[in-house]
Amino acid sequence: MTPSLIEQLSGKSDLYHALRHIAGQGVSLEAILTALDSGDDRARTTAARLRAVDQQLLRAVLRVAQGLPAIRAEDQVRAHLARITPAPLFLPELGQSRSMALLTEGQLAAMPAFSDRHFDAWFSAQGVDYGLGSYGEKRSVYQTAQFADAASPERRSLHLGIDVFAPAMTPVYAPLAGRVKYLTYNADPLDYGNTLILQHDADGVAFFSLYGHLAGTLSQMLSVGDLIVPGQHIADLGDWHENGGWAPHLHFQIMTDMLDQTGGNFYGVGHESLWDIWSSICIDPNLVLRLAPERFEVFA
Numbered sequence: 001m002t003p004s005l006i007e008q009l010s011g012k013s014d015l016y017h018a019l020r021h022i023a024g025q026g027v028s029l030e031a032i033l034t035a036l037d038s039g040d041d042r043a044r045t046t047a048a049r050l051r052a053v054d055q056q057l058l059r060a061v062l063r064v065a066q067g068l069p070a071i072r073a074e075d076q077v078r079a080h081l082a083r084i085t086p087a088p089l090f091l092p093e094l095g096q097s098r099s100m101a102l103l104t105e106g107q108l109a110a111m112p113a114f115s116d117r118h119f120d121a122w123f124s125a126q127g128v129d130y131g132l133g134s135y136g137e138k139r140s141v142y143q144t145a146q147f148a149d150a151a152s153p154e155r156r157s158l159h160l161g162i163d164v165f166a167p168a169m170t171p172v173y174a175p176l177a178g179r180v181k182y183l184t185y186n187a188d189p190l191d192y193g194n195t196l197i198l199q200h201d202a203d204g205v206a207f208f209s210l211y212g213h214l215a216g217t218l219s220q221m222l223s224v225g226d227l228i229v230p231g232q233h234i235a236d237l238g239d240w241h242e243n244g245g246w247a248p249h250l251h252f253q254i255m256t257d258m259l260d261q262t263g264g265n266f267y268g269v270g271h272e273s274l275w276d277i278w279s280s281i282c283i284d285p286n287l288v289l290r291l292a293p294e295r296f297e298v299f300a
Contacts, residue, residue: 080202087230133163161253184264212251
């Protein structure tokens, strides 16, 4: 790496954008970090910022900028999901029940925020079985430092899962065969609370599903390493005090790669500027749920 390339990174506000710009020159993340470490204070500070974020995410950014897939397993996981018939996530089944789209950017003017305790009464009055939150929706609620990282001032704001709202203690069923990878209580405000991550096999390639905002019954029902069969009762929806501080709902997400995340948590929202990468890491969960697109639309 030449000094001119170091200059293209040192002190830049948005390092993701800068990495995309230099990736065409065929440099690896390791070479970038080594060069920055050998530079001045500004360069070393930039190296520290890059090391503070998920390294596999950075490698995915570089791969895409070089014309390669962000996640090598994505196509294989998609093909696997297209071949199988997932079990229902809820009973009665989502696609055979009354539901409404719960979009968050003003489409439902009277709807309280999902983190507002008044939401429960409002939702109960809607006369539906389930509320659905969209994959890929931009949500202004994610504006705190919790949804930022050292590589960029941009907040992560695009939703990487599908939300299903229903009363607390509604049972959740496994749509896919797998094994329990993590059982975790993610305690930060507006985090997942009780969280389950399952590992699955797509013809020799591992992928993962995440179930967030669960009840405390989770630790009584499952243990790490347990085998899961489709249709198995795996969790219950949590209430406010145990689900991160949200109205009762499930955040359901599919990951083609866990990146460097090993603590039983995973990003639930991604950067808008990196959507081509995040949508490869976290593919549309509707590949499993298979709901009609209009289920996620608000009609006047």
